[in-house]
Amino acid sequence: MGHSHHHHDHSEGNIKVAFFLNFGFAIIEIIGGLWTNSVAILSDALHDLGDSLSLGVSWYFAKVAKRDRNQKYSYGYKRFSVLGALINSIVLVTGSVFIVIEAIPRLFDPVNPNTEGMIYLAIGGVIVNGAAAFRLSKGHSLNEKAVYTHLLEDILGWIAVLMGAVVMHFWDLPIIDPALSVLIAVYILFNVFKNLKESFRIILQGTPSDINIDKIHEIIIDIPEVLEVHDCHIWSMDGEYHILSIHLVIGNDLPLSQLEAIKNETKKRVSKLGINHTTIEFETSSEKCEPC
Structure with a gap:
């Protein structure tokens, strides 16, 4: 018990930056969604607020994980970051299911919003979420990977909105936007499954996949x-x-x-x-x- 292990990383700082970028842009999205009369952007704003919540939880657990071991937790608090990854994944699944539920009715009853406003917001969304994802792309912790998957979903979502908005701006094909949303949600759920699988492997004390x-x-x-x-x-x-x-x-x-x-x-x-x-x-x- 006398040994002290300092396993330093930038997990906390990366998640902190991602949190403020995500939360700040979510507020802009809500205003922009009301301005463009775009249900797609409003639902993405709700999704980004959910992301901000889970990013805040991840940031908190990244801080907790750095605490020294004590009598209550003799191995320290490192596993708390896995708890953060689990919460992230659950929020991500919920958000993806929400996207699918919102997108399916639009496949049958599509609505044309203010496409020009959507294009500007989508470009902003790709830049902001791209900057946050770049900060986390080199992260190694399970928590950072779960948050990175969150941001990847947001980037892909905004690319879909951008593509859909450009197409709808020139052609009367509003069905493209919800169709892309469903495909992205399925792709993200696949990635979440991999993160959840690794989280449960750690919790159940399975042998690490990189150890022979x-x-x-x-x-x-x-x-x-x-x-x-x-x-x-x-x-x-x-x-x-x-x-x-x-x-x-x-x-x-x-x-x-x-x-x-x-x-x-x-x-x-x-x-x-x-x-x-x-x-x-x-x-x-x-x-x-x-x-x-």
């Missing part, structure tokens, strides 16, 4: 004093910070200094494979192990 257990066994058993490797457990706190618990069978009567050397060598080797925290238990060949 066989490779870990291979590099540890290669240490001369190690006779056997078993009871290997690997899980992740937040999709980035990986933890390993393992039993090493060694020869009898090894001095403490040699055990320390084996431990340090093991930690050095597994750290190269992406393990951030390792707990090692030594056993002798005559000892009976009760794996969990």
Whole structure:
């Protein structure tokens, strides 16, 4: 418990910028939607407000995740960022379902709004959401990926609005806008499913997808004093910070200094494979192990 791990990233700052960009533009959207008499833009404004809410939640959890470990949470607060990713994904699913529900009736009863105003708002939407998405595109945390998917949805949504507005400006084909909205919603739901799958894998303490257990066994058993490797457990706190618990069978009567050397060598080797925290238990060949 005496070890301190500082896993610094820019997750909080990136999400903070994305939140203010998204929230500010959502307000502009509401005014613009009323001005253009565009139900598509008003529904997108509602969707962006929902995004802002989930971005705010993500920002909060990114801050919480940086807190040091304590008696209540002995592993620290890193997993709170996964909770933020889950909430993001749920809001994203709700928003996508809302888009589909709104778009389907328009397929049968399309309405022509103020297309020129829609074009200006759509260009603004692509720029603002594009800037926010760019800030998060290099993010590695699950939370950042979930938020990035949010912003990707917004960009694609605005591109659809822009394309629909341009076409409707020159041709009487208002059905294009809701048709594109449905396709984008289906694409986004597919991405959300991948994020949810990874979130649940972390919560259920599944082995991280980027860790090879066989490779870990291979590099540890290669240490001369190690006779056997078993009871290997690997899980992740937040999709980035990986933890390993393992039993090493060694020869009898090894001095403490040699055990320390084996431990340090093991930690050095597994750290190269992406393990951030390792707990090692030594056993002798005559000892009976009760794996969990």
